[in-house]
Amino acid sequence: MIRGPQAIERIEATFPQLSASLHDSIAEGLLHLQIAEFARLIQAFVDTHASQSLDTAYQLFVELYEQGSPALLNALNVSLLENISFDEHDQHWAYDRMPPTMRTAYDDMVEYNQRIHGGD
Numbered sequence: 001m002i003r004g005p006q007a008i009e010r011i012e013a014t015f016p017q018l019s020a021s022l023h024d025s026i027a028e029g030l031l032h033l034q035i036a037e038f039a040r041l042i043q044a045f046v047d048t049h050a051s052q053s054l055d056t057a058y059q060l061f062v063e064l065y066e067q068g069s070p071a072l073l074n075a076l077n078v079s080l081l082e083n084i085s086f087d088e089h090d091q092h093w094a095y096d097r098m099p100p101t102m103r104t105a106y107d108d109m110v111e112y113n114q115r116i117h118g119g120d
Contacts, residue, residue: 039083
């Protein structure tokens with residue numbers, strides 16, 4: 001089982017450019033804030049059409065999601081999946097690239113949020 005600190009180590013090892021933001025004075029030790037940094041990076045890959053980097057991030061997400069502790073799964077759902085968007089007209093390609101595990105988790109999150117918050 002992968003717990004928060006191990007997840008952050010894996011994220012940092014895969015994306016060293018996140019090191020400073022993962023360990024700044026605000027985020028250090030706060031899993032949700034650290035996972036939100038990973039979400040921002042994923043969104044940047046979507047926004048810039050960085051498909052190879054996005055594929056790497058998606059695979060890391062799947063690894064963490066499939067092996068994560070309950071606290072890590074909560075952070076991935078709340079602080080990552082809820083913070084990435086494919087709403088722009090040219091971003092659907094990124095949704096289509098999601099591995100099945102991630103797409104199911106994302107779709108379930110969207111459906112849940114629509115159910116509790118209403119709307120389309």
